[in-house]
Amino acid sequence: MAVYKKTYRPYEGALTASWRRFLVIPRYAFEDLHRSRFLTIFYLASFLYPLIAALIIYVEHNVDALKLLNAQNAANLLSIDTGFFMSFLGWQSMLALFLAAFIGPGQVSPDLANNALSLYLARPFSRAEYILGKLSVLWILMSLMTWVPGLLLFCLEGYLEGPKWMAQHFRIAAGLFLGAWVWILVLSLLALALSAWVKWRPAAGALVFGVFFVVSGFGQVINRVEDTGWGSLLSINTLVGTIWVNVFTGGDAGSNGGAFFRVIPGQQLPAWGCWFMLGVLCLVFLAMLRLKIRGAEVVR
Amino acid sequence: MVPTHGNKPGKGSVSIECGSNTKHKQECLCYGMTDPVIELDGLEVRFGGRPILKKLKASLTGRSIGLLGPNGAGKSTLLNTLLGFHQPSAGTARVLGHDIRTHAREVRALIGYMPENDSFIASMSGVRFVRLMAELSGLPSEQALERAHEAFFYVGLGEVRYRALGTYSLGMKQAAKLAQAIAHGPKLLFLDEPTNGLDPPARTRMIQLIQEIRDRGDLSLILSSHLLRDVEECCDQVLILKDGNIAAYCNLEEERRANRRFLEIETRSDGVPSSCFLEALEKLGCETAQGAQGRIKLVLPEGLEVRRLYAVAAEQNVQIRRLNRKRDSLEDIFLKAMETGNGRL
Numbered sequence: 001m002a003v004y005k006k007t008y009r010p011y012e013g014a015l016t017a018s019w020r021r022f023l024v025i026p027r028y029a030f031e032d033l034h035r036s037r038f039l040t041i042f043y044l045a046s047f048l049y050p051l052i053a054a055l056i057i058y059v060e061h062n063v064d065a066l067k068l069l070n071a072q073n074a075a076n077l078l079s080i081d082t083g084f085f086m087s088f089l090g091w092q093s094m095l096a097l098f099l100a101a102f103i104g105p106g107q108v109s110p111d112l113a114n115n116a117l118s119l120y121l122a123r124p125f126s127r128a129e130y131i132l133g134k135l136s137v138l139w140i141l142m143s144l145m146t147w148v149p150g151l152l153l154f155c156l157e158g159y160l161e162g163p164k165w166m167a168q169h170f171r172i173a174a175g176l177f178l179g180a181w182v183w184i185l186v187l188s189l190l191a192l193a194l195s196a197w198v199k200w201r202p203a204a205g206a207l208v209f210g211v212f213f214v215v216s217g218f219g220q221v222i223n224r225v226e227d228t229g230w231g232s233l234l235s236i237n238t239l240v241g242t243i244w245v246n247v248f249t250g251g252d253a254g255s256n257g258g259a260f261f262r263v264i265p266g267q268q269l270p271a272w273g274c275w276f277m278l279g280v281l282c283l284v285f286l287a288m289l290r291l292k293i294r295g296a297e298v299v300r
Numbered sequence: 301m302v303p304t305h306g307n308k309p310g311k312g313s314v315s316i317e318c319g320s321n322t323k324h325k326q327e328c329l330c331y332g333m334t335d336p337v338i339e340l341d342g343l344e345v346r347f348g349g350r351p352i353l354k355k356l357k358a359s360l361t362g363r364s365i366g367l368l369g370p371n372g373a374g375k376s377t378l379l380n381t382l383l384g385f386h387q388p389s390a391g392t393a394r395v396l397g398h399d400i401r402t403h404a405r406e407v408r409a410l411i412g413y414m415p416e417n418d419s420f421i422a423s424m425s426g427v428r429f430v431r432l433m434a435e436l437s438g439l440p441s442e443q444a445l446e447r448a449h450e451a452f453f454y455v456g457l458g459e460v461r462y463r464a465l466g467t468y469s470l471g472m473k474q475a476a477k478l479a480q481a482i483a484h485g486p487k488l489l490f491l492d493e494p495t496n497g498l499d500p501p502a503r504t505r506m507i508q509l510i511q512e513i514r515d516r517g518d519l520s521l522i523l524s525s526h527l528l529r530d531v532e533e534c535c536d537q538v539l540i541l542k543d544g545n546i547a548a549y550c551n552l553e554e555e556r557r558a559n560r561r562f563l564e565i566e567t568r569s570d571g572v573p574s575s576c577f578l579e580a581l582e583k584l585g586c587e588t589a590q591g592a593q594g595r596i597k598l599v600l601p602e603g604l605e606v607r608r609l610y611a612v613a614a615e616q617n618v619q620i621r622r623l624n625r626k627r628d629s630l631e632d633i634f635l636k637a638m639e640t641g642n643g644r645l
Contacts, residue, residue, distance in 0.1 A: 008512070114418070115415070
């Protein structure tokens, strides 16, 4: 066992670069998350779909394997196209929503509940770095669930089809990357903002779902009553779905998003409106964080 | 002559400037020899238009500075402003030469902060929490871990460092807060009410730790408290705030030195007129004043030892039954600073 001097001594050693100090927060957060068996199993389970998708891509290009399964016509049923990747992103993004609802509320609320913010911010560590550190916990986990396996699948398909296919379908790769990041950004900011305002973790988690389902329902009521499609501006999943269609296909009316993000035909919104609304929402979430992430609370 | 403390404020802002009186001239000359720890340069902080700190102007040069004042005087606001938690509405301050407006990050890199309230993550073990804080201050992971262990042993929590902070007693939580404040080796320590809620043995231990840190001389410390005893035991200078103004600023060490010369003795003389004893004392260079029932107040001249008084008393056949030094100087200073114009508190 080490023997420590029971005396105070100043520190004169080297310091880490200030630009990467925010990465300390995700490192500690991952250690904590790793202790939760449920989260570990859930996270591992989230890679099932990418594995199945990889298998489908492999089988689709392997005639021998299809013959072995006596399903030579299956290749005609499975088409690895924009819809395939949008469905993949849609499913994985829905799992990311569950993940954000589970771990998002535990990011800021314990620090607020324990008055730890004054200790974080009394160091050479800014509010922006604190928020960035907390966001990066969600960004890293959600990236590994969405665009990273998405791009790996794209590369697998490109490898099996050849470089010409990759060049022709480059928009899919861009769509996977951009589309996933739009979702990750909105979702992580929402989860963090709610974590900062609702100290009770289960309530904050429920509120993440509430924002999607209750507010979306309210938007649908507006659509019905006013006989318009603009009520969908309140539905974050519709906004994201519309943007996905935009980035994957350039606004092709034939595609309508994937899974939870499917855009209801006849209620399509202009892409610029969705970008604008998501931008406004992100600013609102940032403002919510700015109000709560403070070294000392001011009582006016 | 009974020594007077620092300047007494008028209404509004107060400047601690050289030349306001002889006492301050001496102080300024003395302080000029060292760089100021904190310079307040017309610092004003407003919350919702209401001034909380009113154009404070002072240069604090002590190694350990006490920040005294009643609740709501602005002590915590001043510390929070120096840490960059509040933006000054006017003026500025410099901490160890760094402007808090333009070099907030550098300022915070120099400071270790022990807040008044419970501040930690309850589910974390003590050593892991202190390590996290040290890493956020810029220490590499291994060094942060080593210093976290050292800090915990130093504050006397070595045996409980792997326990969750939420299970600590109040005294242990205070010590853990001190550990996180010193783990990264700051140059300046902000201690906000460090003995809050501690029982007497825990308080004594905390005061001893603070004195030990102070006496090592590696860092300066600012101790904010409304407990005069804490400040008196740990600080060599004191800044007293009242309603966001500087009510007084003085050097406690000088006060103590001066008070050591101020004595009150009670005598009994069988048939010998006490005036003879007084004359003998004045011949030694003492300033004297006679009270009732054989009581004499006197100020010893420099270089005169108290034992000489006993010798003179023996020569004059006078018994010295009691000898008191002047005490509670800080309380006097504080009460005087808190007095309103009509003499009430």
